[in-house]
Amino acid sequence: MSDPRGACAMLGAVETRSVSPVFVGRAGELTALTEALSRATAGEPQALLVAGEAGVGKTRLVEEFRDAACDAGAVVALGGCVELGADGLPFAPFSAALRALRRRLPEELTAAADGHEGELARLLPELGEPGGPDAGDEDATARLFELTVRLLERLAADRTLVLVLEDLHWADTSTRHLLTYLLRTLRRGRLVVVATYRADDIHRRHPLRPLLAELDRMRTIRRIELSRFTRTEVHRQLTGILAAEPAPGLVDDIFDRSDGNAFFVEELVASHSCGAGPHSLSDSLRDLLLVRVEALPEDAQRVARIVAEGGSTVEHGLLAAVAGLAEDDLIEALRAAVGANLLLAVPDGDGYRFRHSLVREAVSDDLLPGERSRLNRRYAEALEADPGLVRPEERATRLATYWYHAHDPAKALPAVLEASVATRKRHAYAEQLRLLERAMELWDEAPAEVRAGLRPLDYAESYPPCGCDPETTPLRQLDLLAEAAVAARLCGDRERALKIGRTALRLLDGEDEHDPLRAAWFWTEQARLQSNLGRGDGWTEISRAQELVKGLPPSAVHAVVLAGAAGWGMLRNPGPDALAAAERAVEYARLVKAEATELNARLTLGTIMVAAGDRESGLAEMHAVRERTTALGQFHEAARAHINLTSALESLGRSAEAVELADAGLELARTRGLVESAGWIRGNKAESLHSLGRWDEARTEAELLLSSITSTKPRGSAHLRLAQIAVARGETATALRHLDEASAVYGTRDPVPQYTLPLTGTAVAAAAAEGRLADVRARLAEAAEAGFPPGTHRYGWPLVLAAVTAEADSRGLPAAEEGRAEALAVLRRCVRALAAPAPVWTAHATQVTEELARAEGRETSARWAEVVEAWTPLDRPHPLALARHRLADVLLAEGGRREEATVLLRQAHATAVALGARPLREDAELLAARARIPLADAPAAGVPEPDPEADVFGLTPREQDVLGLVAAGRTNRQIAEELFISPKTASVHVSNILAKLGVSGRGEAAAMAHRLRLLDTPR
Incomplete structure (x- = not known):
């Protein structure tokens, strides 16, 4: 018997006559590809999408580019998507491309994958046995994606690499997600990514359409659209195929019939060569394509x-x-x-x-239908008889496909379940979900004896314990629903996971023998999904789960339910109930030896302890969990420990420690591919950097977070941080834009204080900057009504400080006097509700108290000195500078301590300049000018002393009169009557005043006039 591989090589050399040896047209498209190759060779990664209808010449273009790239010394790796219906092979094009790279660069790829072979083996099985995080790890897929991108970047560091992915219209969900991640995060390396797809197949509901829409928004990706050939190009193609000048009539006929589609031109020529003249062919495309098949021997x-x-x-x-x-x-x-x-x-x-x-x-x-079923059966039987006929990673999926299309439920159900396990091990959760849905479709059709032979431990990793022996208990439909619900959640289809959970709960309600543990497990999953989808806070579902397990012996489900209740309380009300739930969750998890659940609950417990005031013990518990999870390789939970620890340290004012720990967490996330966790850690780092006055670094971290992650809540935190920086720098319009983005993320159905309170505080600061005192009061009242749960002082104090400062700045405004007493009463109620468990919050409380005194006209330099003293030892430059400016203002008003005020004012101004805090800088400069204080130690030569009579903003005496009336709340018509000018002239004056002050409205102008004492007699 001859060597089959030799037969393939021999057959591959058979001469074909229907393909033109001349590359026709596409000069512009090929130039675009080769230019991308040149840019990549220079170190700028490139991504291109090649689109066109079926047969228009995408593959031929890619082949010409491949040859050009190889001639230029690049390494080309080709991978194609596989059409297998609903059971598409996960990651097929990437696996094929990596396999090609391993053949071309065996040593280089081995070095690039060093230390991560187990996880990368999910894409390239030749690297060894798959390993790494459990299949249920929330970050497992993201980690695999991150490692794949880093592998490609390392391979492309010293050589130009071309990655070609063909037929994206057949791409499975996991492939689409990995491609999106690659194109979004690729930053370095000499890499060109070229992906092709059939444009005519992308109908309105095609799964590739959302991906294409997203990629269109990315400026780094270029799309190349291939059009059909012109008559001149068809003439050139025919000349190449026939190796002779074609007759004009033949050119016209084939051009008309092919409509310029390159592949149809080839088929028409081939059909003509088989003896069928073009005019004798059917107009049916299918008939045209079958002509040459029917001309073959039987x-x-x-x-x-x-x-x-x-x-x-x-x-x-x-x-x-x-x-x-x-x-x-x-x-x-x-x-x-x-x-x-x-x-x-x-x-x-x-x-x-x-x-x-x-x-x-x-x-x-x-x-014929029967013929198709018979062929699929023969494929399945051949593969069962000799599993080595296909690659190991493809075997389960292809066997499931063949048996399914053979219409044999008895064989198809176990095969589909085996394939679902294989896809789960590759973290291809979308494909696992589709296979499980196919299994549920086959469930009732399969014989009872087949279902009785299936076991939950073999096919349902998410099987919740129900008090029975899983080794002898048959697999049930509820087990499949549990597995499908988790797969849907892990692949991001939370809506589908929610529906599957509802279906399972309906089945449980209809069962004669109720299964409380299984029901509690599903209710806990529903709680998580409700919160993630913004449909509610999930407490109703958690309460149902707690009722179901009450009084039952300790179990893993019981521990999970209690951990879920504790986690709910940690975020929303970290009080005694949450603390008790966390302690019971730890106890139950230890009893049933569920260490992963125990560590999760211990981390929650430590976080609640810190919020409740048991700071050192809580931090110690959290650090212990971080060390243990790292040692066990439970990196998702270790990253969560970094997230909670950095947040807890920030809540205690230990921002520098938080930044240091965040850097360690980001390194862990980077090396372990924990993209989601990295987003949370980066958001916490940006918060601490902002507190430390490292605003440019904080903004960089927030912008990096926005560009690197799609998860909604981390993106919301990035927008919130950018809004806070923008407010402090006087960029109110920018701040409001980011606030709108953050508000859209956090919603209103699940008001978690760690989101809503800082959002409200920033909105209060923005409203105060624009002189919208009514909005400040309304926002404050809403926050006071909702309350400040334990641990939320870190958000409550800045909110209250912004509100009370707005009240103090507006003192004397006629429009602000109405409602002031009530607003101040609300502020005092908030102060009584807020704890001050660390020096930074004590400083806030001291400043709030003195701002309340300023709002009532009873501030003193002695008390402002106490505020400055409270802030001085803390690493908080912006609030210290604000306090110094305020103390300088009071000292100058009281008189007699001009030198001390000068030092304070210069310090405040220097800090404002360094931070880019424009409002504080302008306030300091105006006060200095009005007090005739040079902000430099010595005025520069030739620089005149400030004129005490001059207005810093360049207001004319008439404009100062108008500003006084604006501050008093007069309309343009009232101003005109009082100053004996026309309303139009009054309007012009008001417009000039707004422009000179750099404000957007009358309220902001009035607030600034009172805050900066523009209407006072100059000192």
């Missing part, structure tokens, strides 16, 4: 039909087993199909594929 036609039903590529051994032909007869049949340019030998493997997928689709569609 055995060759049969082989073509078998290959068409086997998938995108069929291995030689598998084809031989299914065809049942003698080896020589099979080779002759293949020779005929390859010679007719229908089949191609796969260049880097032992198999065959159709030269164009359109022909394969036509041949497959031409099969």
Whole structure:
């Protein structure tokens, strides 16, 4: 018997006559690709999408580019998506491309994958046994994506690498997600990514359409659209195919019939060569594509039909087993199909594929239903008899596909479940979900004895304990629903997970024998999903779960329910109930030896302890969890420990420690591919940097967070941080834009204080900057009504300080006097509700107290000195500078301590300049000018002393009169009557005043006039 691999090589050399040896047209498109190659070689990664209808010439363009890239010394890796219906092979194009790279660069790839072989083996099984995080790890998929991108970047560091992914219209969900991640996060390396897809297949509901819409918004990606050939280009193509000048009539006829589609031109020429003149062909495209198939010998036609039903590529051994032909007869049949340019030998493997997928689709569609079922059965039986006929990573999925299309539920159900396990191990949760849904479709059709032989431990990793022996208890539909619910959550389809959970709970309600543990598990999942989707806070569902487990013996489900209740309380009300739930969760988890749940609950417990005032013990518990989870390799929980610890340290005013720990957490997240966790840690780091006055660094971290993650809440925190920085720098319009973005993320159905309170505080500061005192009071009243749960002092104090400062700045404004007493009463109520468990919050409380005194006209320099003293030892430059400015103002008003005021004012101004805090800088400069204080130690030569009579903002005496009336709340008509000018002239004066003050409205102008004492007699 001849060597099948040698047969493939021999058949691959068969001469084909329907393809033009001349590359026709596409000069502009090829230039775009080669230019991208040049930019990548210079170190700028490139990404291009090549779109066009089926047969228009995408593959030929890519082949020409591949040759050009190879000539330029680049390494080209090709991977194609596989059409297997709903059971598409996860990551198929990436696996094929990495396999090609391993053949070309074996040592380099091994070095680049060093230390991460187990996880990368999920994409490239040749690296060894898959390992790494458990399949249920929330960050497992993101980690795999991160490691893949880093692998490609390392390979492309010293050489130009071209990654070609063909037929994206067939891409499975996991492939689409990985491609999106690659294109969004690729920052360095000499890499070109080229992806092709059929534009005519992308209908309105095609799953690729959302991806294309997202990629269109990314400026770094270029899309190349291939149009059909013109008549001149068809003429050139025919000349190349025929190796002679075609007759004008033939050119016209083929151009008209092909409409410029390059592949149809080839098929029309080939059909004409088979003896069928163009005019005798049917107008049906399917008939056109089948002409050459029907011209083949019978055995060759049969082989073509078998290959068409086997998938995108069929291995030689598998084809031989299914065809049942003698080896020589099979080779002759293949020779005929390859010679007719229908089949191609796969260049880097032992198999065959159709030269164009359109022909394969036509041949497959031409099969009779019974014939298709029979072929799929023969494929399945051959694969069961010899599993080595296909690659190990493809075996389960292809067997499931074959048995499903063979319409044999007894065989299909176990095969589909095996495939779901295989996809779960590769973190391809979207494909796992579809397979589980197919299993549920087959469930009632499969014989009872088949279902009785299935076990939950084999097929349902998310199987919740129910008091029975999983080794002897048959798999139930509820087990599949539990597994499907988790798969849907992990692949990001939370809506589907919610629906699956509801279905399961309805089934449980309808059962004769109630299963409280299983129901409690589903209710806990529902609580998580409700919160994530913004449908509510999830407390109703958690309460149901707690009722179901009450009084039952300790179990893993019981521990999970209690941990969920404690986590709910940690975020929303970290009081005694949450503390008790966390302690019970730890106790139950220890009893049932569920260490992962125990560590999760201990971290929650430590966080609640810090919020409740037991600071050192809580921090110690959290640090212990961080160390233990790191030692156990539970990196998702270790990253969560970094998240909670950095937040807890910030709540205690230990911002420098928080930044240091955040850097360690980001390194952990980077090396372990924990993209989601990295987003939370980066958000916490930005918060601490902002507190430390490192605003430029904080802004950089927030912007990096926005560009690197899609999860909503971390993005919301980034927008919130940018809004806070913008307010402090006087960029109110920018602040409001970021506040709108953050508000859209956090919503209103689940008002978690750690989101709503800082959002409200920043909105209060923005409203105060614009002189919208009514909005300040309304926001404060809402916050006071909602209350300040334990641990939320870190958000409450800045909110209250912003509100009371607005009241103090507006003292004397007639429009502000109405409602002032009530507003001050609300402020005092808030102060009584807020704890001050660390020096930084004591400083806030001291400043709030003195701002209250200023709002009532009873501030003193002695008390402002106490505020400055409280802030001085803390690493908080902005609030210290504000306090110094305020003390300088009071000292100058009281008189007699001018030198001390000068030092304070210069310090405040220097800090404002360093921070870019424009409002504080302008306030300091105006006070200095009015007090005739030079802000430098010595005025520069030739610089005149400030004129005490001059207005810093350049207001004319008439404009100062108008500003006084604006501050008094007069309308333009009232101003005109009082100053004996026309309303139009009054309007012009008001517009000039707003422009000179740099404010957007009358309220902001009035607030600034009172705050800066623009209406006072100059000192």
